[in-house]
Amino acid sequence: MKLDNYGLEMFRFELEEAVGLENVITVEETREELSIDQYWLTHMWKEKGKDLTLPSFIVRPGATEETSKVMRICNTYKIPVVPRGGGSGTAGGAATIHGGIVLDLTRMDKVIDIDEKSLILTAQTGINGRVLEDYLNEKGLMLAHYPSSVDISTLGGYIAARGSGVMSTKYGKAEDMVLSVEVVLPDGRIIDTLTTPNHACGPGLLQLFVGSEGTLGVITKVRMRLDPLPESRMFRMIQFSTIHEGLEAGREIMISRLKPAVIRLYDPGSTEKSLKTTGVDLDGNYMVLMFDGYKELAEIEMKKAVNICLENGGKDLGTELGKHWWDTRYVAYKPPVHPAYPLLYGTPETVTTYDNIEKVYIEKKKLIEEKYKQWNAKYTAHFSHWYSWGTMIYDRFYVENPPEDAKEAFRLYNEMFAESSRINLENGAILNEHHGIGFKLGWLMHEQYGDSFDVLLDIKKVIDPKCIMNPGKLGFGIW
Template sequence: MDETAGGSRPVDFETATAVHRKRRRPLRAEVVSALEKVVGPEHVLSGRAALEVYARDSWPLAALRVHHGAELPLPDVVVLPGGVAEVSAVLEILYEHEVPVIPYGGGSGVLGGTLPVSGGVVVDVKRLDRVLEINDEGLYVTAQAGILAVDLERALARAGLTLGHFPQSVDVASLGGLIATRSAGQFSTKYGNIEDMLLALEVVLPGGKVVRTRLAPRSSTGPDVKNLFLGSEGTLGIVTEASLRVHPRPEKRETQSYEVADFVKGLELIRRVMRTGLRPAVIRLYDPIETAHSFKGLASQGRCLLLFVFEGFGRLVDLEASAVDDICGPEAERQLGPEPGRHWLEHRNIVRALPEFMNQNLVVDTLEVAATWDRVADLYRTMTERMLKVKGIISASAHSSHSYTQGTNLYITFVALGPDLAAAERVYYEIWEAAMTACLEAGGTMCHHHGVGLHRTRWMPAEHGEALEVLRRLKEALDPKGLMNPGKLFGEVD
């Protein structure tokens, strides 16, 4: 675990990305011409304003740098192919000319996963935005990867169906991005995470080969090819199309909340609910800080809010609500009825904009980890304690929002003081280092659903141990020239 010892680790963006920025090579004009020939000149962007848009995703550190007037690496050009054949032709050209490729969907990632740290060409798939088939009998949908999650959900709603996948980024995230980052939605306890939904995909490999996996409810014909691309974060290819499980729209929805004495008690109640085998759509537990912040006036000071949403087949919803009440009612301080759940449903995707914080010299970020039930209470204590020791931190609070029979996630928000860029970056990197190291030492996984991107690569060796070697061999097998989204996911370069 030496690799996670904080001492000599880089504590600013420039140092952390130096090795990648050094690899930048000028993009030759002939490559741009070739790309223009494939997608049309109007779909190749090279103006400064456009390049600045694609220089960042939703990573708070990138926003911080922009706020302080610091530079971010720009891509050389951005191409917007209009279909899989164009994606294939683009990747063929870029691979032949050894140009880095940065696949781009909604740009809603929060870990720098699309930052063009070695320059190169951003391939934005947003023009691949069609729903290709809604199959009501087989309960699946096939759509192109550039469609926004919200548009896919709207198309399904018109057909009386739902994907059941509602990440907070639903309005801005693309389907391909959900797959590439191994997304989890707010209703995951019932509907599963993206890996539980994916039935088949089409992906363009580096070099341009188009691969489609066979659509089937289940298959045993070797390792699951589509699974290789789940969580691949643009480092193995570009997802262009996917088929996903869908569900009839819920007949009924109920919500019910409890006030519990402390966070660990709340975790224990969730564990007991999950153990029944019932699957409420949403289970959320907030620590006292987040309860006070998000449910003002709805729960008592110093207590934790435990919130359930049940939806689906009507009689099952009734059973779930009643069984959960049997478990939580006697152990909770108070039953809070449906109001906190309604409040959450209404406000769940509203987040305070980063500029508000930055204008007050505050550094804010969230990080989400997960562990089994036997470890998660310890994880909560260890991580928050360790984070709160970092000089400059103001608060670290947590909620649990994705539960399983085996354990749950912790979604931790921290606020720190960073009066200038250097101080802000220092406190940012130090808090992350404290959090990730504590998480891994306490037996958690360093990431539940935001992915690795650029920022979490430094903890990949500690997360995976020798298994990282397997991932690196996979990378080399599919992207031997190392051109796909360089610097992301696979850990620091030796």
């Protein structure tokens, strides 16, 4: 529903009654800033001077009860609600493509409890990742997530997009750390999932909301597994002649059931884009290894892992370069070296089993560098989150001089994403491993799920019958 004149003013008044006059923001600059996230297309559109679809208001609740009141109001008026944390997403999940309001959760930034006996954190979802981690570290604890966006992202964002941090190979993704969530539904009801994710009490509600990107409700409070800060962290840098050797070494480490906190394998292009930005003069294929925990155990596991690498053609470069990687691991994701407009770039990352991953890499590299040769397109990849059954490929395409016309650049970007994503799907991989779907990839969700997508859509229609929750994301559209 579109509101204007006194209808819009009445809607605004009710929101102000719910959260306070000062927490309903109408300033155009703020509305513009919070109408997009880090999705390249939205930034390109803005930089080209094209009109953005702005929210009517930015609403900042300070508690679950206030969030519930806001949701009841928006449900009554049938106004779209876009939940937002730090805005670090790269898939357009926080873009206001249908207007409505932005529900800015950053006032909800409190640590509610730390159960130091069970190592469980209870916190509001708007808390900043860096602030939270510093607070936990002072207590000898960590939320072992550590995403590259930690300085700007929020706890709720970790969960909403099933995020991965640099240590996910040992500690799991955000979805593995979350124990329970409190959710405000579109009609304002407040529900809690069970206090433990491990049970035999029917289907689990928890994982329905994890990864839902604000399309089913607003996650307002979470309970997360914590871990003690490790006694020791040990690093190694290994050089490989080919990416095949590195993939085989990583696979054997994982199927041997060793527990590395980090395996990060860079191809030559990613070495150039990432490792060299930290001042390291390297060329070729490199693997960073990190084991942590008790020193004696970490030493044993590191020795076993290095031997596996050597047996697969690797060359041990020692500890110093590996430690340097850890100390500078966020550099490539921050100004002034991070990719940014006017450079056209996209990350069609995916995850699949070990028997498919090298083919995915080869085919996408060939696609980008041959089909888009006229644009002098470049392709890079690293493999950074490893499982007992497979690994993910964090790959990117780059075009230094994209079309000047906004619509032509829009089309080129989407075409490159579509072609890359279909290679993923054709080779047993999926659309995305940890950046989310948003509206960047939502239109491909039916291709990924087939008829199963209709089941997801049916769930959406039951929980959000008026389709006010982040409409247009995850392929759900609007009705």
